[in-house]
Amino acid sequence: MTEEITALPDDDFRRAFMRDVLRPERIAASVDRVLGERLELGPVSAGAGARRLAKVTAVATYRPSRGQALADDSCYLVEVPVHVAFDLDLAVETLSFEAEVLLPLDIKVLMEPPLTMVWEISPPAPEDVTLELVPGNRVGSMVQKAAGLDDELRRFLVKVVDEELAKPHVQRATRINISDLIDSAWPALADHFLPPADASATPIADAGA
Secondary structure, three states: OOOOOOOOOHHHHHHHHHHHOOOHHHHHHHHHHHHOOEEEEEEEEOOOHHHHHOEEEEEEEEOOOEEEEOOOOOEEEEEEEEEEEEEEEOOOOEEEEEEEEEEEEEEEEEEEOOOEEEEEEEOOOHHHOEEEEEEOOHHHHHHHHHOOHHHHHHHHHHHHHHHHHOOHHHHHHOEEEHHHHHHHHHHHHHHHHOOOOOOOOOOOOOOOO
């Protein structure tokens, strides 16, 4: 007797796919792979107006991201912890700082016909970046307060994230062709689910039996 198969409506299938395949931890791990472990920047100009005479050199070290699914089952929030060590060259003096940063990324996953998964990654607004800045000395502490360095660094980091997300290799990684994935995985799937090629062969009885 053939078992009756009940097809899922398209929207139910999409939700099941998102829930079972695109788990938050997998989304976060994918973000970590795209970002890598470290990012070195500079020296680049920082600030606005006269303060653009300052130059920033920074080394960002990414920590494992944390992901969570939002109410809309195609949307995720990924929080990326980053340790940033940077030097601020003011021409007359170079000041060193360290910062613990939390960058929230909004990710929406869409299905584009015929079978392409598209990730839309939105960088945070500067005010959404959590930052704890530690100056290396008293002068650095004074500059931090006088120049509004915390807000400056938030804007700088958001600009960097925006530029990283726009790079060609990241843009390629945000478009996943499901057909290509199935083609490459099919031999392993067939070995797991289908019987061996000789399993349907009928054994020949021993003529002497």
